[in-house]
Amino acid sequence: MIALLKRDLSLSIRAGGGFGLGLAFFLIVTILVPFGVGPQSDTLRLIAPGILWVGALLACLLSLDRIFALDYEDGSLDLLATAPIPLEAVVAMKALAHWVTTGLPLTLAAPVLAVLLNLQGAGFGWLVLSLLLGTPALSMIGAFGAALTVGLKRGGLLLSLLVLPLYVPTLIFGAESVRRGAQGMATTTPLLLLAGLTLASVALLPFAAAAAIRVNLR
Amino acid sequence: MELVVNNLSCARGGVPVLERVGFRLTAGQALMLRGPNGIGKTTLLRTLAGLQPALEGQISSPPESIAYAAHADGLKATLSVAENLLFWARIFDTNDITPALEGFDLVDLAGRQAQNLSAGQKRRLGLARLLVTGRPIWMLDEPTVSLDTASVALFGRAVAAHLKTGGAAVIATHIDLGFSAQSLDLTPFRAAPQKLNDFDEAFL
Numbered sequence: 449m450i451a452l453l454k455r456d457l458s459l460s461i462r463a464g465g466g467f468g469l470g471l472a473f474f475l476i477v478t479i480l481v482p483f484g485v486g487p488q489s490d491t492l493r494l495i496a497p498g499i500l501w502v503g504a505l506l507a508c509l510l511s512l513d514r515i516f517a518l519d520y521e522d523g524s525l526d527l528l529a530t531a532p533i534p535l536e537a538v539v540a541m542k543a544l545a546h547w548v549t550t551g552l553p554l555t556l557a558a559p560v561l562a563v564l565l566n567l568q569g570a571g572f573g574w575l576v577l578s579l580l581l582g583t584p585a586l587s588m589i590g591a592f593g594a595a596l597t598v599g600l601k602r603g604g605l606l607l608s609l610l611v612l613p614l615y616v617p618t619l620i621f622g623a624e625s626v627r628r629g630a631q632g633m634a635t636t637t638p639l640l641l642l643a644g645l646t647l648a649s650v651a652l653l654p655f656a657a658a659a660a661i662r663v664n665l666r
Numbered sequence: 667m668e669l670v671v672n673n674l675s676c677a678r679g680g681v682p683v684l685e686r687v688g689f690r691l692t693a694g695q696a697l698m699l700r701g702p703n704g705i706g707k708t709t710l711l712r713t714l715a716g717l718q719p720a721l722e723g724q725i726s727s728p729p730e731s732i733a734y735a736a737h738a739d740g741l742k743a744t745l746s747v748a749e750n751l752l753f754w755a756r757i758f759d760t761n762d763i764t765p766a767l768e769g770f771d772l773v774d775l776a777g778r779q780a781q782n783l784s785a786g787q788k789r790r791l792g793l794a795r796l797l798v799t800g801r802p803i804w805m806l807d808e809p810t811v812s813l814d815t816a817s818v819a820l821f822g823r824a825v826a827a828h829l830k831t832g833g834a835a836v837i838a839t840h841i842d843l844g845f846s847a848q849s850l851d852l853t854p855f856r857a858a859p860q861k862l863n864d865f866d867e868a869f870l
Contacts, residue, residue: 451756455742455749462744523738527795530715530734531757666718 449537452528456545466514470507470550471557477503478561489566496565497575497626504554504579505586505619511550512590513607515542516598516661525598529665535658543584543591543654551583567630574629578642582622585646588653589614595657599664618645667693667728667802669714669834674723675857676706676713682721682857683709689850691834693802696825696845699838701852707838708737710852711805714836733801737808739792743781747772747791750780755798766797769824771817785812793821796828804828804835810843819844 460467481499485491519525528538558579559572567575593611597603625638668691675685683706691697699707713720715734741750751763767773770790780788789812796804804825810818822844825835829845837843 451753455745455753458749459742459744464744521738522740522742523736524740524742526717526736526738527734527740527754528757529717530732532730532759533757 449533449541452533452538452541453545456542457548460545460549465549466511467549469511471553473510474503474507474554474557475561477506478564482564492566493568493630496562496567497571497630498623499565500558500562500567500575501578501582501619501623501626504558504583505615507554508550508583508586508590509608509611509615511546512594512611513597513604515546515591515594517594517603520598525661526665529661535661536654539591539595539654539657539661540650543588546591547584547587551579551587555579555583567626570632571626571630574635575626578622578625578629578639581639581642581646582618585618585642585649586615588646588649589618592649592653592657592660595660595664598661618642621645667731667832667834669725669727669731669803669836671714672724672726674710674713674725675721676709676718677721677857678706678709684852684855685721685857687723687852687855691803691836693832693834694829696829696835696837696847698843698847698849699836699852700840700849705852705856707852708807711807711836711838712736715805727803731801732803732805733796733799734805735792735796735807735809737811739788740795741780741788741791744779746777746779747783748776750791751794751798754795758799758801760798760800763798766794769797769820769827770794771820786814786817789813790817790820793824797824802833804833804837806835806837806839808838808840810839810841 459465478500482492485495516525519528529535555576558575562572562575590611593607596610597607600606621638621642625635625642628638629635670690672688674687675682677683687710689697699710701707711734712718714725715732745753748763751766755761755763767776770793772790772794775783775787780791783791793809809821813821825843826845828835
């Protein structure tokens, strides 16, 4: 299992691995929004938590179809399915690799980019915390969506449509906890719900995703 | 160690292609699957490897004993030959890739990225993966595609050595591999043309 994680990570940083894809997209969104909205710092401060979370979510979405599609195309997925490690573990490791290459860099870059959106000082810590809690759910839900669409040629569109509604709760509670944190209100409730979403998806979705892959490999 | 297949029917894309296939394979034996294109050799191998369920019939083999090699080699273009093999060795909980590198004449290529290999070299690497799985029953789907004569002989020797150490192999191929093996022509097992009346199948 560790071997699979290591392979996915080393593949992602080599040529064509798409390591910086999500990060670059996040950067572009957070740089462009202030230009689009205009220089009113009050408006920016108001929308910063939402924009940062939407940006992170879309950046995650961008690299989802690579999770299983590449392995499906070169036949590795067939071979992994006949290997001694359970398919559930394969899914969990691939989601983890996706998080390390997408969610984690986003979380680390978010406070820097939040300056561009004039996020209130109190919100920075909550932004990092909420992304740290929420992005694993994005990767895991995304891996489930990728598993559902693995056999389809150019399944990216269907994948986005399937996954977006599942992302909505994470987005709501993630952005809400940053907004409350920035305004000095209590953040316990949205953060707990966010953590609950992540834990539930990590606990349940590997099984659903593995079942979907088995059906798709037939 | 024994692979027994009894009364097996399998389908591809919801349409039955083979029915009532039966054979028995013990340690040290190889079975050549013969038959024209589209008869269902790949489908049979995928069913035996557990990648798709059988329509009916039984497959009995020791647990975790089957290594499957498909048309696609499952190689990562940006990993080197050694890294590709080492990955599969770790997945199958073995560690030594030297015999596999030597067995398929890949020692000189060990540091080269898989994307810079020729088609035949890629195939050899894909077949070398079988040696690091440490599993006794090999399921090989057209293993000699894009191999030259020397490499086919190399592959023949690898399979012969595997059989000698108590392994077994089911090989779908059209050519003669240069070792003695039983042969199974799949033509008589072709399924009668019929439609599955399982309405749900279209949605699963």
